[in-house]
Structures are given as C-alpha cells and as structure tokens.
Amino acid sequence: MATKLDQLTVDTIRSLTVDAVQNAHHGHMGMPLGTAPMGYALWRYYLKQNPHDTHWFDRDRFVLSAGHGSMLLYSLMHMSDFPLSIEDIKKFRQLHSLTPGHPEIHKTAGVDVSTGPLGQGFAMAVGLAIAEAHLADRFNRPGFPIIDHYTYVVSGDGDFEEGVTQETASIAGNLGLHKLIVLWDANHVTSDGPLTVSNQEDELAKFAAMGWYTLEVKDGNNIDEIRLAIEAAKRSSSRPTLIKVNTVIGFGSTMAGTSDIHSDPVSESEAAHMRQSFGFADKPAFYVPDEVKKGFAPMIEHGEATELAWQQMWDKYRAAYPQDASVLNRIIDEKLPLPDIADLEIHGDMPTRGASGKILNSIYPEYSVLVGGSADLGTSNKTTITDEFFMSQHRYAGPNIYFGVREFGMAAIANGITLHGGLRGYTGTFLVFSDYMRSAIRQAAIMHTPTIFVFTHDSLHVGQDGPTHQPVEHLMSLRAMPNITVFRPADSTETKAAWDIAVKSTDRPVAIILNRQPVPELADSDMDKAERGAYVLSDAPNGHHPEGIIIATGSEVSIAVEAQKQLNADGQNVRVVSMPSWELFEQQDKAYQETVLPASVSRRMSIELGATLGWQQYVGMNGVRMGWDQFGESAPAADIIKEIDFTADRAVRMYRAAYVESSVVQ
Structure with missing residues (x-):
C-alpha cells in the first residue's frame, strides 16, 4: 500500500518542478506534475541502479523519451543521491548547468540517453533493449545471468504520434524484447490542444497487434x-510491455488537464496555488524534506548490494568461463582489440560498396x-555479416538485424545499441535515404555517439531508378552537420x-559514402594518408611545383587522374588531391594542409558528382567546380553520364577555359 512518505515524495517532485521552471522563467512543468507518481514508483521500487556508480554495466537503463519533462528526471536523480545537487536544480536551463532543458548524456551523470526530439528516446530504448538481449544470449550461462537488466521508458502522447515510434515498436514486438517496459504518460493533451484533435487511435490495440503486451x-x-502494472510487465517473458497510465497534465494547477499548462512558467499567484x-x-x-531523501535509502542500498552481488557472480563466472569472461570484460571496458584493417588483402577494381562488405565480414x-x-x-548495401545469423525472438546472439523498410527507426536503434555500451551499432541504406535518418544522425552527433552509418549508391550512377534515388545534395548536407565524420573513399584502399x-571513432558518428559502380584501384592511393582527410594522390610531373590542383572525392578521383594526364601532357603541371573527408582534413595542422593545398596555387578545381555548394572553401570563389546541381533522370547510368558529359575530357575543357585560355586572352 502507498504510504504517506510515498505521497510526500510525489508532492516534492511536483514542488521542485514548479520552483525550477519559475526560477528559469522557462520550461515544461505540465508533464512532470502529471507523471510524478509513475516516475517515483518506478525509481523507488523497481529501477536497478547504483547512484554512486552510474556506469555499472548491468544497471537498468532509463529513458525519458518525453525529454521536455526533464524536471521529473532531475528531481528523481537529486532525491535518490545521484551526483546532482539542489544547486544544480536551481540552475535548471542555465548556461553550462548539469540540468539542461532536455536531458543530455554527457552533461549529467546517470542520464543514459539524450532526448528531446519526440519518438527518438523510445526508438533508442529499443536499441538499448536489443543490446541487452544480444549480450545476454551470447554470454549468459546456466546459473550466471551476467547480463540481466531492463530498459524502462517514460513516453508521452506526442511520442506516439511520431512515425519513428511506430517503426521501432514494430521491430521490438517482432523481436519479442520482453525486458523493454514503456510507461505511457497518457494525459490526452498536446501543446496545441486536446489529443483528440489530431489522434483518436486505439494505441493499445495497435501495440497489441505489433506483438506487445x-x-x-x-x-x-x-x-x-x-x-501492480510494472510487476505484471516484469512477468512477461516473450513480449515488450506498454503500460498506458492515464494522468492529468499539470496536476495541482487551475489549468490542469489543458494545454495551457503544457509549457512555460505561470503567474506567481498560480505558482503559489500549486x-x-x-x-x-x-x-x-x-x-x-529530509525524510524524502531518507526514503530513497532502500533503493540506494539495494542498488549497491545488487552491484556487489553482481561483482561476486562475475568473479565466479570468470573462474568457470574464463574465455567468455575475457571477451566480455573487454567488451564492457570497450577495450576489444581493434581490427588490423591495413593488412586486409582487399584490393582491385570493384565498387567501394563491395570493398566495404568484404571489410565488414x-x-x-x-x-x-x-x-x-x-x-x-x-x-545491395553489403552490410550483412554473411557467416552469422539474424536476430529473432528466439536467438539474439546474431549480429544481423532485419530492420525492414524503416530507415529512421534503424538509425535511432543503432544509436541505442551504441549508447548501451560495449557494442557498435551500424546501419546501411542508399545515400538518398539519409534524409529519412537525418534527425537520428544529428542526435548521434549531439550525443558524441560513434554509430557507423553506411550509405551506398552515392550519385547519379544509380541510373534507371531515377531522380528519387539519385543523391545530389546529400553529401553537402551531411558535411554541414557538426561533429560527424563524412568519408567518401575513391577505391578499396x-x-x-x-x-x-x-571503428576507431569514440566521440562522433561516421558516415561512409560508397558507390554502386566499379571503380579502378588507384595506383598511388594510400590508406594512412587518406585517414588525414586529403592527400596528394598524384603530383605534378618531374618534381615540378604544381601550377594547378584538382581536388576530387570518391569515384570522381579516377576522372581527376585522367584529366591530370591530359593537362600534364600539355605542360600544365597539375596535382591531384584525393579528399575523402573534409572533416578529417580540417583537423590537420596548418603545415600539413599547406603541403596538400599550397596557398600559392590559386588554380584549383573540384570534381564531385553532386552539389557544388561548399567547394568554394577549397577552390576559392573563382575556382572551377565540376559537379551537378540538378536532379537526375531515369536512364542507364552510362547514358546519364554521357548526357551530362561528366568525363575527364570535360574536366580538361573546364580547367583550360578557366586557367589556360583565359590567361592567353589576357
């Protein structure tokens, strides 16, 4: 039975929420006021956490998918003795505080996932649950449930209107992720008004149809x-659980139950009333109140005792299964030896997507x-690990996942897999569909999460599938995003x-951009040099200082090399620079950048079969940019390339027209 202390704690959460939002003059108080009882019940009685060791690997994961209600989380963290002081609560939504407007994983110890864009917290939680199931299936042994934790989510009505929630809920149901429990804050109100004006679906029936309890x-x-509902959910052994909790948004306010209390501070008289x-x-x-903090002592003691018991089990597991324990220990510590990719015998003329598949396997x-x-x-993407099986609700140990046609959900799930710890989520699709994934890619960049995004079919060479499948602006769009490495290789090396x-990235996602058509293995391509973002692939002949530079990426590097041959034959002394990654090149010191792109050489040209916007930074405002700034057409790729004359001969003509013939006229 609920106690007076239970109710006092719930009221303390609500009071802290009002104080924090009023003090910040900004924020969302409606959701925490309504969800305080469910948040408290979960944290106090069920959440397996040690607030004094927020990185314990077998802790339960908690995701506040409705991230705008962050004061629910901060209040619970403070009262349960996570490293979040009352002074931190007072700095809610202030510059550099540990209590930002939406939870941020690298700012606040104990936050498992950065949330805010609705639906993505739910989706990443599916990834967290997949990671738990995968590791448990691989490493648990009879009597040794060394990986055994739940993923709990608090979601709101808005989360369920986002398509990414539906995508990932379907995957979770298909996989039978029974250690995923979602508490739905069903307050029937959105920011603009009653939920019924935009959604009258029977979500419980929909989720049941997707395989949920x-x-x-x-x-x-x-x-x-x-x-009682949480306990019933924990007894489910074959399905994820959705618990619809009917709440009142802004409970305690005169505006309770309406969109007027969804966000923003209230008048001082209203705050006093609450x-x-x-x-x-x-x-x-x-x-x-002191008794509120003391009331969390059993939760803290249970967490510490559970971690100690887990450590003791780990010692016995290590003795009984030393080889498995050795691998798992390195996975937990994220110290699994990196593969020696440089020594792989993968070379020759082939599509870079084919080379990528060989490398992955x-x-x-x-x-x-x-x-x-x-x-x-x-x-098509070559992203299947061919000698391993696909996950199913009966076997989770396989590394392959059937995501289905769900690009956004796939990306968010991969982020969750990576965020869990120990594993690296990766995805594959056509580059043009990065548009579907963009918010999740951005979220990975914000969270410094090194998810790997593989994109193939990177240009008009897609051919007969036509303009809907031919990327044009996508490379530049990804390059515009902070804290991501975009890498478009020219060949298998x-x-x-x-x-x-x-695989070496630890603090940012990596987008690998690959082509569909075969490309030649370039004679002087260099893996080590390519990792610096740009390098001199082919210099001006006979040791001459270059008079001009052609910069290219991906499949267009071979065009640049062919153009260089013709220009050098005319005595132009042109250098070819392969630039697979702008971001990595920008990380190099100025001295190295000068050796590749000397400031003294103003004759510059870029070649990339995509948007030319942005290349001015390397070729100059008057530099030559050979690219494509329109949508394509449906036709065999060879016919498209012939139609637009995207050839070495055209590159030579453009270079000569800008730098040779114009100088003769002058």
Missing part, C-alpha cells in the same frame, strides 16, 4: 495501481561488437581507411 492504469495518481496544493505553501523554494570475427544491418537493402576511422 499491453496494460492500462486507470488512475495515474494511484501508486499501487502503477506498481505549492499550496502540494502542501509546500509555507516552505522555501527548492525545499526537499573480414573484421567481424575479431571485432565482434558490431551489431546492425540494413533497411531491407542488405544484399581508401574504403579500408573509412572503416578504420569508423
């Missing part, structure tokens, strides 16, 4: 009813933390560099 709590203020509703009228702002046996796949294009960069 569904429950409903009629009264979101009834802690006992909430606890404090009085919670029994805090005579208390100072940010007041937390070659490195997996020694780097078995890769988990992912493709959005129904595995055979540079593709090895791309994968080497990807």
Whole structure:
C-alpha cells in the first residue's frame, strides 16, 4: 500500500518542478506534475541502479523519451543521491548547468540517453533493449545471468504520434524484447490542444497487434495501481510491455488537464496555488524534506548490494568461463582489440560498396561488437555479416538485424545499441535515404555517439531508378552537420581507411559514402594518408611545383587522374588531391594542409558528382567546380553520364577555359 512518505515524495517532485521552471522563467512543468507518481514508483521500487556508480554495466537503463519533462528526471536523480545537487536544480536551463532543458548524456551523470526530439528516446530504448538481449544470449550461462537488466521508458502522447515510434515498436514486438517496459504518460493533451484533435487511435490495440503486451492504469495518481502494472510487465517473458497510465497534465494547477499548462512558467499567484496544493505553501523554494531523501535509502542500498552481488557472480563466472569472461570484460571496458584493417588483402577494381562488405565480414570475427544491418537493402548495401545469423525472438546472439523498410527507426536503434555500451551499432541504406535518418544522425552527433552509418549508391550512377534515388545534395548536407565524420573513399584502399576511422571513432558518428559502380584501384592511393582527410594522390610531373590542383572525392578521383594526364601532357603541371573527408582534413595542422593545398596555387578545381555548394572553401570563389546541381533522370547510368558529359575530357575543357585560355586572352 502507498504510504504517506510515498505521497510526500510525489508532492516534492511536483514542488521542485514548479520552483525550477519559475526560477528559469522557462520550461515544461505540465508533464512532470502529471507523471510524478509513475516516475517515483518506478525509481523507488523497481529501477536497478547504483547512484554512486552510474556506469555499472548491468544497471537498468532509463529513458525519458518525453525529454521536455526533464524536471521529473532531475528531481528523481537529486532525491535518490545521484551526483546532482539542489544547486544544480536551481540552475535548471542555465548556461553550462548539469540540468539542461532536455536531458543530455554527457552533461549529467546517470542520464543514459539524450532526448528531446519526440519518438527518438523510445526508438533508442529499443536499441538499448536489443543490446541487452544480444549480450545476454551470447554470454549468459546456466546459473550466471551476467547480463540481466531492463530498459524502462517514460513516453508521452506526442511520442506516439511520431512515425519513428511506430517503426521501432514494430521491430521490438517482432523481436519479442520482453525486458523493454514503456510507461505511457497518457494525459490526452498536446501543446496545441486536446489529443483528440489530431489522434483518436486505439494505441493499445495497435501495440497489441505489433506483438506487445499491453496494460492500462486507470488512475495515474494511484501508486499501487502503477506498481501492480510494472510487476505484471516484469512477468512477461516473450513480449515488450506498454503500460498506458492515464494522468492529468499539470496536476495541482487551475489549468490542469489543458494545454495551457503544457509549457512555460505561470503567474506567481498560480505558482503559489500549486505549492499550496502540494502542501509546500509555507516552505522555501527548492525545499526537499529530509525524510524524502531518507526514503530513497532502500533503493540506494539495494542498488549497491545488487552491484556487489553482481561483482561476486562475475568473479565466479570468470573462474568457470574464463574465455567468455575475457571477451566480455573487454567488451564492457570497450577495450576489444581493434581490427588490423591495413593488412586486409582487399584490393582491385570493384565498387567501394563491395570493398566495404568484404571489410565488414573480414573484421567481424575479431571485432565482434558490431551489431546492425540494413533497411531491407542488405544484399545491395553489403552490410550483412554473411557467416552469422539474424536476430529473432528466439536467438539474439546474431549480429544481423532485419530492420525492414524503416530507415529512421534503424538509425535511432543503432544509436541505442551504441549508447548501451560495449557494442557498435551500424546501419546501411542508399545515400538518398539519409534524409529519412537525418534527425537520428544529428542526435548521434549531439550525443558524441560513434554509430557507423553506411550509405551506398552515392550519385547519379544509380541510373534507371531515377531522380528519387539519385543523391545530389546529400553529401553537402551531411558535411554541414557538426561533429560527424563524412568519408567518401575513391577505391578499396581508401574504403579500408573509412572503416578504420569508423571503428576507431569514440566521440562522433561516421558516415561512409560508397558507390554502386566499379571503380579502378588507384595506383598511388594510400590508406594512412587518406585517414588525414586529403592527400596528394598524384603530383605534378618531374618534381615540378604544381601550377594547378584538382581536388576530387570518391569515384570522381579516377576522372581527376585522367584529366591530370591530359593537362600534364600539355605542360600544365597539375596535382591531384584525393579528399575523402573534409572533416578529417580540417583537423590537420596548418603545415600539413599547406603541403596538400599550397596557398600559392590559386588554380584549383573540384570534381564531385553532386552539389557544388561548399567547394568554394577549397577552390576559392573563382575556382572551377565540376559537379551537378540538378536532379537526375531515369536512364542507364552510362547514358546519364554521357548526357551530362561528366568525363575527364570535360574536366580538361573546364580547367583550360578557366586557367589556360583565359590567361592567353589576357
């Protein structure tokens, strides 16, 4: 039975929320006011966490998918003795504080996932649950459940309107992820008004159809009813669980149950009314009763004792299964030896997507933390680990996932897999469909999460599938994003560099951009040099200082080399620079950049079969940019290339027209 202390704690969460939002003059108080009972019931009685060791590997993961309600999380963290002080609560939504407007994983110890864009927290939680199931299936042994934790989610009505939630819920149901439990804050209100104006679906029926176990709590203020639902969910052994908890947004406010209390501070009289509703009228702002903190002592003690018991089990596991324990220990510590990609015998004329597939399959046996796949294009993207099986609700140990045609969900799940710790999520699809994934890619960049995104079919060479499948602006769009490495290799050697960069990345996602058509293995391509982002692939002949530079990426590097031959034959002394990654080149020191692109050489040209916007930074405002700034057409690729004359001969003409013939006229 719920106690007076339970209710006092719930009211403290609500009072802290009002104080923090009023103090910040900004924020969302409606959701935390309504969800305080469910958040408290989960954290106090079920969440397996040690607040004094926020990185314990077998802890339960908690995701506040409705990230705008962050004060629910911060209040719970403070009261349960996570490293978040009342002074931190007072700095809610202030510059450099540990309590930003939406939870951020690298700012606040104990935050497992950065959330805010609705639906993505839910989706990443599916990835967290997949990671747990995968590691448990690989490493648990009879009597040794060394990986055994739940993923809990608090989602709101808005989350369920986002398509990415539906995509990933379907995958979770198909995989039977029974350690995924979602508490749905069903307050029936969105920012603009009642939920019914935009959504009257039976979500419970929909989720049941997707293979979920569904429950409903009629009264979101009834802690006992909430606890019974969570306990029922934990007894499910074959399905994820959705618990619909009917709540009242802005509980305690005169605006409760309406969109008026969804966000923003309220008047001081309204705030005073709410404090009085919670029994805090005579208390100072940010007041937390001592008995509330003491009330979390059993949760803290349980977490510490559970971690200690886990450590003791780990010692016995290590003695009983030393080889498995050795691998798992390195996975947990993220110290699995990196694969030696440089020594792979992968070379010759082939599509870079083919080289990528060979590399992936070659490195997996020694780097078995890769988990992912493709959005129904595995055979085309070459992202299937061919000697391993696909995950199913009966076997999770396989590294391959059937994502189906769900690009956004795939990307978000891969982020969750990576965020879990120990594993590296990766994805595959056509470059043009990066548009579907963009918000999840951006979220990976914000979270400094090194998810690997493989994109194939990178230009008009897609051919007969036409303009809907031919990327034009996508490379530049990805390059515009902060904290991501975009790498477009020219041949199999540079593709090895791309994968080497990807597996070594620890603080940013990597997008590997690959072509469909065969490309020649370039005589002087160099993996080590490619990892610096740009390098001199072919210099001016006979030791001459270059008079001009052609910069190219991917399949267009071979065009640049052919153009160089013709220009050098005319005495132009042209250098070819392969630039697979702008971001990596920008990380090099100025001295190295000068050796590749000397400031004294103003005759510059870029060749890339895509948008030319942005190349001015390397070729100058008056430099020559050979690219494509229009949509394509449906035709055989060879016919398209002939139609637009994207050839070495055209490159030579453009270079000569800009730098040779114009100088003669002058």
